[in-house]
Amino acid sequence: MTDRLTTRLADLGRHIDWPTSDLRGPVQARLVARPAPARKPIALGATAAAVVLVAAIMTPLGREAIAEVLGVVGIEVRWSAEVPAVVPSGTLDLGREVSLGDAASSIDFPILVPRATSLPDGVFVHDRRVTTVWYPDEELPEVGDTGVGLLHVQFRASIDQDLLSKRLGPDSEYSAVTVRGVTGFWIDDAPHVVVFVDGEGNEREETIRLAGNVLLWEEDGVTHRIESVLERDRVLALAASMRTGG
Amino acid sequence: MEGRPLDECELIERAIKGDVAAYTELVRIHQHAALRVAMLVVGDPTEAEDVAQEAFVKAHRNLGRFSADRPFRPWLLAIVRNEARNRRRRTARQARLSLRVANDPVSGGAAPSPEAVLLADERRRTLLDAVDRLPDRYRMVVGCRFLLELSEAETAEVLGVPTGTVKSRTARGLDRLRDLLPADELGEAG
Numbered sequence: 157m158t159d160r161l162t163t164r165l166a167d168l169g170r171h172i173d174w175p176t177s178d179l180r181g182p183v184q185a186r187l188v189a190r191p192a193p194a195r196k197p198i199a200l201g202a203t204a205a206a207v208v209l210v211a212a213i214m215t216p217l218g219r220e221a222i223a224e225v226l227g228v229v230g231i232e233v234r235w236s237a238e239v240p241a242v243v244p245s246g247t248l249d250l251g252r253e254v255s256l257g258d259a260a261s262s263i264d265f266p267i268l269v270p271r272a273t274s275l276p277d278g279v280f281v282h283d284r285r286v287t288t289v290w291y292p293d294e295e296l297p298e299v300g301d302t303g304v305g306l307l308h309v310q311f312r313a314s315i316d317q318d319l320l321s322k323r324l325g326p327d328s329e330y331s332a333v334t335v336r337g338v339t340g341f342w343i344d345d346a347p348h349v350v351v352f353v354d355g356e357g358n359e360r361e362e363t364i365r366l367a368g369n370v371l372l373w374e375e376d377g378v379t380h381r382i383e384s385v386l387e388r389d390r391v392l393a394l395a396a397s398m399r400t401g402g
Numbered sequence: 403m404e405g406r407p408l409d410e411c412e413l414i415e416r417a418i419k420g421d422v423a424a425y426t427e428l429v430r431i432h433q434h435a436a437l438r439v440a441m442l443v444v445g446d447p448t449e450a451e452d453v454a455q456e457a458f459v460k461a462h463r464n465l466g467r468f469s470a471d472r473p474f475r476p477w478l479l480a481i482v483r484n485e486a487r488n489r490r491r492r493t494a495r496q497a498r499l500s501l502r503v504a505n506d507p508v509s510g511g512a513a514p515s516p517e518a519v520l521l522a523d524e525r526r527r528t529l530l531d532a533v534d535r536l537p538d539r540y541r542m543v544v545g546c547r548f549l550l551e552l553s554e555a556e557t558a559e560v561l562g563v564p565t566g567t568v569k570s571r572t573a574r575g576l577d578r579l580r581d582l583l584p585a586d587e588l589g590e591a592g
Contacts, residue, residue, distance in 0.1 A: 167526070172501060182455050
């Protein structure tokens with residue numbers, strides 16, 4: 157039966173009214189105006205900074221804006237043209253699932269939980285990193301194909317400990333935002349890879365591909381990262397509503 | 403699709419060096435697949451053309467980071483899919499596909515009767531309607547695998563999920579599809 161269904165689907169595919177326009181002219185017209193890029197080297201390596209942001213920012217204005225913002229939150233910026241368009245992804249390895257109370261007692265900083273929503277559907281602890289997760293529902297669209305609606309990662313960033321690097325794709329847009337009274341960083345619709353670098357300098361890629369909006373800020377020595385596809389104002393409101401939980 | 407014809411490697415190398423004609427040739431080779439992926443996501447031909455065009459421009463801009471030992475098509479189609487998804491998110495519209503007017507039977511041999519053509523068309527419409535009602539995660543996998551006839555590996559790369567996920571979503575997607583189809587659609591006919 158499967159065979160028959162897949163055969164029928166293939167037949168269907170051949171009868172769909174697909175667009176057939178020739179894109180060569182329009183694309184060529186736009187390329188002539190913009191010279192082809194040169195290959196650029198990867199800029200990655202060990203660093204003593206708490207957080208490393210590896211970003212592919214093509215415009216000088218973007219670079220300066222980000223450097224300024226990240227300077228405020230104590231993040232070292234590195235620029236890299238080497239951002240994979242597609243990331244091999246796997247299961248979402250967030251660590252061990254625990255209760256909010258257990259997470260609070262195993263972590264040396266207060267865990268923030270939004271008051272504007274229900275309690276998280278899942279709380280995970282990995283090393284000194286806490287991740288609270290909300291699953292998608294009618295109000296909360298799924299982030300990419302992750303099965304997750306909203307992800308809030310909190311960890312204490314300190315020298316020679318976990319480094320976090322993020323690689324941003326070319327579609328990403330960036331802006332400085334005020335979040336909970338501090339300057340934060342909003343990445344709009346950003347396909348990116350998250351790379352944690354352990355104390356020995358080994359990079360561990362978080363094997364998941366996220367393509368949502370990201371809010372990043374540092375508060376009382378704790379770095380917070382919220383990922384979802386929600387609009388900026390909603391995420392800022394959510395962050396503003398956060399109180400210590402657990 | 404594993405690997406690619408040698409001349410495609412060369413086209414990419416030349417495009418990276420600034421040869422617009424070489425890149426235009428890559429556009430010619432891959433535009434049908436790009437338009438179909440875009441259409442699958444946005445469901446509107448004009449918008450799909452915009453998306454595919456934009457994706458080709460972005461891919462060109464990022465050729466420098468394309469790893470030459472990987473196949474080009476899934477890398478490109480992943481950019482198309484991202485672009486299409488961003489576009490659809492802005493319009494928040496449900497993507498729907500439609501059938502071509504049934505006047506050109508694909509199968510060879512004797513021309514089928516007008517009744518048979520109509521019936522086949524009606525069955526395709528029913529199937530398409532069921533595909534469009536699948537939750538997005540299944541619809542995309544089923545669409546890539548069977549409507550676009552991409553391989554599991556290509557589908558995985560285009561959608562940014564592991565091949566295991568493609569396998570499981572394919573199986574579940576087909577199950578869901580059977581549930582959505584009327585019982586007589588799954589009978590012996592066809």
